[in-house]
Amino acid sequence: MSTATSTASEGKHYLNAKHTVLSWLLTVDHKRIGMMYLVSLVVFFLIGGAAAVLFRLELMTPAGDLLRSETYNKLFTMHGIVMIFFFLIPSIPAVLGNFLLPIMVGTRDVAFPKLNLASWYVFMLGGILAFVAIVGGGVDTGWTFYTPYSTMYANSNVILAVCGAFIAGFSSIMTALNFVVTIHKMRAPGLTWFRLPLFVWAMYATSLVVLLGTPVVAITLVMIFVERAFGLGIFNPALGGDPVLFQHLFWFYSHPAVYIMILPSMGVVSEIIACFSRRRIYGYKFVAYSSLAIAVIGFFVWGHHMFVSSQSTYAGMIFSFLTFFVAVPTAIKVLNWTMTMYKGSISLEAPMLYAFGFLGLFTIGGMTGLFLSTLATDIHLHDTYFVVAHFHYVMVGGGVMGFLGGLHFWWPKMTGRMYPEGWAIFAAIVIFVGFNLTFFPQFQLGYHGMPRRYHEYPADFQVLHIMSTAGASVLGFGYLLMAGYLGWSLKFGKKAGANPWDARGLEWETSSPPPTENFLVPPVVRHEAYAYEFESETSPESHPSSESSA
Amino acid sequence: MEHPVVPVSTYLKIFAALMVLTALTVAVAFIDWGFFNDVVAMTIAVIKALLVVSVFMHLKYSARLLWLIAGSSVVWFMVMVGLTLTDYRSRDWLLHEGMRPEPWHSVPAEVMQDAAPSGHNGAEAGSTGH
Amino acid sequence: MSDSHPSYLAHQFDDVEQQRQASTMGIWLFLITEVMFFGGLFTGYIVYRGMYPEAWKLGSHELNILLGAINTAVLILSSLTMALSVHAAQLGEQKKLSRNLLATIGLGGVFLVIKAFEYKAKFGHHLVPGEHFHFEGPFSNQVQLFYSFYFTMTGMHAIHMVIGIGILFWLWAQSRKGKFHKDYYNPVEVTGLYWHFVDLVWIFLFPLLYLIGRH
Ligand SMILES: [Cu+2]
Numbered sequence: 022m023s024t025a026t027s028t029a030s031e032g033k034h035y036l037n038a039k040h041t042v043l044s045w046l047l048t049v050d051h052k053r054i055g056m057m058y059l060v061s062l063v064v065f066f067l068i069g070g071a072a073a074v075l076f077r078l079e080l081m082t083p084a085g086d087l088l089r090s091e092t093y094n095k096l097f098t099m100h101g102i103v104m105i106f107f108f109l110i111p112s113i114p115a116v117l118g119n120f121l122l123p124i125m126v127g128t129r130d131v132a133f134p135k136l137n138l139a140s141w142y143v144f145m146l147g148g149i150l151a152f153v154a155i156v157g158g159g160v161d162t163g164w165t166f167y168t169p170y171s172t173m174y175a176n177s178n179v180i181l182a183v184c185g186a187f188i189a190g191f192s193s194i195m196t197a198l199n200f201v202v203t204i205h206k207m208r209a210p211g212l213t214w215f216r217l218p219l220f221v222w223a224m225y226a227t228s229l230v231v232l233l234g235t236p237v238v239a240i241t242l243v244m245i246f247v248e249r250a251f252g253l254g255i256f257n258p259a260l261g262g263d264p265v266l267f268q269h270l271f272w273f274y275s276h277p278a279v280y281i282m283i284l285p286s287m288g289v290v291s292e293i294i295a296c297f298s299r300r301r302i303y304g305y306k307f308v309a310y311s312s313l314a315i316a317v318i319g320f321f322v323w324g325h326h327m328f329v330s331s332q333s334t335y336a337g338m339i340f341s342f343l344t345f346f347v348a349v350p351t352a353i354k355v356l357n358w359t360m361t362m363y364k365g366s367i368s369l370e371a372p373m374l375y376a377f378g379f380l381g382l383f384t385i386g387g388m389t390g391l392f393l394s395t396l397a398t399d400i401h402l403h404d405t406y407f408v409v410a411h412f413h414y415v416m417v418g419g420g421v422m423g424f425l426g427g428l429h430f431w432w433p434k435m436t437g438r439m440y441p442e443g444w445a446i447f448a449a450i451v452i453f454v455g456f457n458l459t460f461f462p463q464f465q466l467g468y469h470g471m472p473r474r475y476h477e478y479p480a481d482f483q484v485l486h487i488m489s490t491a492g493a494s495v496l497g498f499g500y501l502l503m504a505g506y507l508g509w510s511l512k513f514g515k516k517a518g519a520n521p522w523d524a525r526g527l528e529w530e531t532s533s534p535p536p537t538e539n540f541l542v543p544p545v546v547r548h549e550a551y552a553y554e555f556e557s558e559t560s561p562e563s564h565p566s567s568e569s570s571a
Numbered sequence: 572m573e574h575p576v577v578p579v580s581t582y583l584k585i586f587a588a589l590m591v592l593t594a595l596t597v598a599v600a601f602i603d604w605g606f607f608n609d610v611v612a613m614t615i616a617v618i619k620a621l622l623v624v625s626v627f628m629h630l631k632y633s634a635r636l637l638w639l640i641a642g643s644s645v646v647w648f649m650v651m652v653g654l655t656l657t658d659y660r661s662r663d664w665l666l667h668e669g670m671r672p673e674p675w676h677s678v679p680a681e682v683m684q685d686a687a688p689s690g691h692n693g694a695e696a697g698s699t700g701h
Numbered sequence: 702m703s704d705s706h707p708s709y710l711a712h713q714f715d716d717v718e719q720q721r722q723a724s725t726m727g728i729w730l731f732l733i734t735e736v737m738f739f740g741g742l743f744t745g746y747i748v749y750r751g752m753y754p755e756a757w758k759l760g761s762h763e764l765n766i767l768l769g770a771i772n773t774a775v776l777i778l779s780s781l782t783m784a785l786s787v788h789a790a791q792l793g794e795q796k797k798l799s800r801n802l803l804a805t806i807g808l809g810g811v812f813l814v815i816k817a818f819e820y821k822a823k824f825g826h827h828l829v830p831g832e833h834f835h836f837e838g839p840f841s842n843q844v845q846l847f848y849s850f851y852f853t854m855t856g857m858h859a860i861h862m863v864i865g866i867g868i869l870f871w872l873w874a875q876s877r878k879g880k881f882h883k884d885y886y887n888p889v890e891v892t893g894l895y896w897h898f899v900d901l902v903w904i905f906l907f908p909l910l911y912l913i914g915r916h
Contacts, residue, residue, distance in 0.1 A: 130713035132723045198730045205636070206723045207713070233647045236734040240741035244853065252831035253849040255745065260842040260849075261756075266748055269655045270741050320650055324658065336658035538712075576791045577784075586781040593773050596908055597766065603916035612908040619904045627784045627897045634722075637729050644733035648740040652747055659748050 034437065034534040049134035050537060055120035056435065057141055062108055062116060063504070065148060069103035070497065072096045076476070077493045080486045085477045093476035094161035101164030102155070106186050107148050109416055110278060112424045113285030114196055114231075115144070118224045120435055122200055124528040124535060125221050127209025127544040132202040136195050144192035151185030154178040163474065165275070168256040168267040172248040180249055187242040190235045193281070197228035197235075209527070211546035218526050218550050219308050223288025226312035230277045230284070230319060238274035241267065265330050272323035280319040282416050283383070284312055286423025287354055290376045293426050294358050296524040297373035298365030301551040304357045311350035318347050328399045337396055344394035351387055355380065370522075371445035375426030378453050382418025386411060389464065404474075407467025410460045418456060425452070425503070432507065433517030437534040440514060444506040452499035458492025525552050575632040585626045592619050709885040717884055724887040728894045735861075739902055742854050746909065749846055756843030758914035759836075760851070763828055765819060769911040772815050773903060779808035780900040787893045790886035795879055798889070802873040805896065809866045816859055823848070851910055858906060861899045868892050 035052045038044075045053055076096045079087040088096065123131050131137050154160055160182045162171045171179050204217070204225050244255045245267070254260040256267045295302050302308055324332060324340030358380065367373070389411040392398045402408060432440050462485040467473075471482050478486070520529040525548070531540050548555060596615040604611050625631035630641060706712070714720040750757045782804040789797035827835040830849045838844070872892055875881065881889055 128713065132713065133727060134711075134713060194731075194734055198727055198734075201730055202723050202727045205726060206719060232730055232734050233643070233737055236736075236738035237651065237741045240738045240857075243857070244741075244745070247849075247853050247856075253852060254830055254846055255849050255853065257846075260846045261749075261753060262846055263748070263752075265658075266655075266745060269658065270744065273651055273655075273741075320647065321654065324654065327658075331662070332658045333662040333664065335661035335664060336654075339654075339657050576788065579785065579788060582781060582784045582788070586777065589777045589780075590774060593770065593777065593907075596912065597770050600908070600912035600915040608914070608916070612912060616905050616908055620901050623780065623897055623901055623904070627780055627900075628894055633725070637726065640726070640729045640733055644736035644740075647733075648736055648743070651737075651740060652744050655744055655748060656751075659751060 033536060034532065035537045036437070036534050038537045047138070049130070049138050051119050051123050051131050051134065051137055052435075052535065052539075054137050054141055055116050055118075058111060058115040058119060058144070061141075061145060061148070062112060065103050065107040066500075068152070069100050069108060070500070072100040072103070073493065074497065076100070077490045079476055080478075081483075081490050083478050083480045083483055088476060090476050091161060092159075094163075094474070095155070095159030097474060098160050098163050099155045102151055102160070102182060102186065105164055105278070105416075106189050107144075107151065109282045109420050110193060111144065111189075111196075112282070112420065113289060113427060114193070114200070114224060114227060114281075115140075117220075117289065117424070117427045117431060118200060118227075118285065119196065121431060121528055122221060122224055123203060123207075124531065124539050125218050125526060126204060126207060127212055127527045127540065127546065128203065128207040129538040129540075131199040132207060133199050137199055140192040140195035140199075143195065144189055147185045147187070147189030147192065149185075150188065151182050154181035154185060157181075165271060166242070166245060167271075168245065168248075168264040169258060171245055172256060177249070180246060183242045183245050183249075187239055187246070190239045190242075193231050194235050197231035200224050200228040201232070209544050209546055212527075215306065215309070216546055216549055217309075218288075219291035219302060219305070219312075220285075220288035222309040223284045223291070223312050226316040227281055227284045229313075230281050230316045233320070234274040234277040234281075237270060238278075241270040241274070244270075265327065265332060268327050268330055268332075269323070272326045273320070276323040276326065277316075277319040279412075279415065280315055282420040283423075284315060286379060286383075286420050286427075287312065289423045289427035289430070290358065290379050292524075292526070293372045293376040293430050294361050295551040295553065296430070296522050297370060297376070298362045298367050299553045300361050300365040301549070301553060302357060303360035303363075304353075305550065307353050308357050311353045314350040315347060318343070318350070322347060322394075325394045325399070328396055329403045334396075341394055341396045341399075345391070348387065348391065355384060369446075370429075371440070371442060371449050372426045372430035374446060374449040374453075375422050375429065378449065378456075379419055379422040379426065382414050382422060382453075382456065386414030386416075386418050389414065402467060404472055405467035406463040406471045406473055409473050410463035410467060413460045413463075417460075425449075428507075430522070431528070432510070433521045434528055434533050434535070436511055436514075437517055438510045438514030439517050439521060440510040441506050444502070448499050448503045448506070451502065452496060455492050455495030455497070455499050459489050459496055460492070462486075462488045462492075525555075526550065575629065577626065577629065577632070581626060585622050588622055589619055592622075707884075709880075721887055724891055725894075728891040732894065732898050735898055739854075739857065742850070742857065743905070743909075746850050746854070749843075749850070750913075753840065753843040753846065756840035757847050759838055759840060760844040760847030761911060761913035762915075763823075763826065764851070764911045765822065766911050766915070768815055768819050769907055772812050773907045775808050775812050775815070776900050776903050779805050779812070780897050782808065783893050783896045787886070787890050790876075790881045790889040791883065793881075793883045795876065795881075798881065799873060799876045802869055802876060806866055806869045806873065809862055809869070813859060813862055813866075816855065820852075823852075854906055854910070858899065858902050861902070865892070865896050865899055868895070 035050055045057065048054065048057075075088065076093055079085065079093060085093070119131075119137065123129070155178075158176060158178045160175065160178050162175045162179055162182075166179065166183060166186075171183075204221060208217075247253045248255045248257065254262050256262045256264045258264060291302055291308060322340055322344040324336055325344045328337045328341070389407070393402055393408060393411060429440060429445060432438070466482055466485045466489075469482070471478055517533045519532050521533070522529075527540075527544055527546070528535075530544060592615050596612060599611050599615070600608075624641065630637060707717070710717055710720055714723065782801045786798055786801035786805060789795075789801055823829055827833055828848050830845045830852065834845050834848070835841075836844045869892065872889060875888070
């Protein structure tokens, strides 16, 4: 692909192809749409993070002296809604997936580029509605919108927030639909299913979950909407309706939604570990199939969120039993990543640190999940900080770490600039330490009986709460540091060559940043994925970077 | 063949069949089949659905991949219904006598104000199913 | 990449066949999301009907079986005209295509008008859930639950019809400009699949809502 690098030196790529604001707002280029998502997600992350800062401050003291309880409820609801619906669920698919997936399968764009653009607008519309609901009075139902509270008692802003989440759901459906069709119908010549990067497999599995699950939460939110706005009775106990039915329908989507957040991270981690161990992923097919297995099994377990609702004990037993099965494909993945690193030549750049962070934290998150999926222990731990710590280990320790690792790994490809490695390593360590300091004490808090969602607590818990708040500040500092040097690198970072990591995969065979249609010469694939035993055609040694040839 | 040209006569035959089945489903609704009332109604509906999907929607002539996609949606719907019903169908089973919970569908008296005195109410019918 | 890139072939596709397969697969994937979307309502319906079979029968008895049956027939007929539209597009028969599209739009309109009359009758009989709901007979609360599902399910279905009619109008305008021919009729085919799906939903709604315990 020497043609790619030589024309890159002429300086035309997707970022500078056109400059007007309108050329961004009306773009159908999957790379630009991915970048637009990135910017939007950063804003949502800041909003969700700000809420967390406020309620962590409140929790420094046992008394409720900073916030009133209603305000506190609104803040954690805002944190949950924004972080889950508007950051975690779209994070990797909409940013990295949009940017990379068409390049990884060697095509010019996704199958339906206009639909892809529409997904961003739909997403923003949903985000704005949710934001209006939050600012204009706030919502205090928690991100789960449980009935009958949401339908009968909460203030009417809940209608707006529900609409926002409903609309945002369509954006993930559009993205997922695009990905599945693109993977099926638009792979480059020679790119068979088992030559696909595992990131693509992960995106495929994620998309299936989105397609089968999201519509269910959509109709569930519609039911809340018609009950709340038009006075119909769907879950209304006074009419004989069952509020627990809402929980069934809600968790039918929202448990698999955890896999919408985690599967993409697993895909990212596969790419990173292969590259920085210089080895092909051990048991490639097992890792690929385990993504599908997680996607499927994830749909059979939702009732583990309802052990202490009025769900029957027998159903609880079934769901508890089934839940343990999710651990199997997950364990296969962790084992295979470990085996990949075994006797590999490992180098510890920032993306690899995040991958390590993912492995450790996600494993803790997964293992503590076993306590919660066991019926008897869950009776004790349900709705305590143990649960809070568990899902933050999964969703932040797993999901966000994977996202940050991927962001660093592909930052040179997306922006054409290297981030400063030293700062990145420092920030990765700060984030890791801050994260653990924030959430590890919460396991203890929960085990000792501190319930979630209260702004006051017995004085005995204060030490652990202060540790948690201190950790949150460290974590926040780490994020800001990262935002700082990444922003800095956009202008001052070293120019990146086509393949700064000497990695394998089609995305590294085109220039950084890629040209508008991704490849100047349509690629043909001749190798398995992760062919680290072969010399790369675009390795930094064999080709001068665009900087030096300019 | 992914995009066949189906002869008009086939479409007309399917249309006629659908109309007949619609008339049939109305007619049989007025006959008491006992336990099989829903089975009969749903069988007719499924046959109609299969006719629409296979011919009007060309699935019969389409790639197996599309069969898989269409089939998976049905399977997933059944998973959703099936696992939800594991809860509703087993709510008033007993672990042992001492643990008998309040019937899950017991609705406060003022809500059921109009329950028929004969005891032929919804709650009753719900618990006779097993 | 093919050298001849006709105007109806989008830039990301290599050839017409790839584009056609992509759009067909895309709409089928969309339809499975639709199955799950309505599936959530059907799940709720099944759960509550299992709880309150008597109330469900009483509610169903208030529905007009004749209008429901006529509407079923209208919708099936519209599916036929839709299928014939695709057929005409495949053969490049412009006039037939426009005519069948118009017929489909008209039948969709008839369905909605009949539905509107049914809704109006329900308002008149105070069978719309909410404060003014009034049902003479036992289980009035659970009957209200039935009507909540009746309105949500048929309402969601009607919204799909309205969207479908909008798309059909657009197709009709395009077909008048001669946009569709033997080599390019994906939009007609895709809309057709959507329209048949909406028909399918009704095929299940009709017996489940109108025909319970009529004997
Ligand atoms: Cu779960």
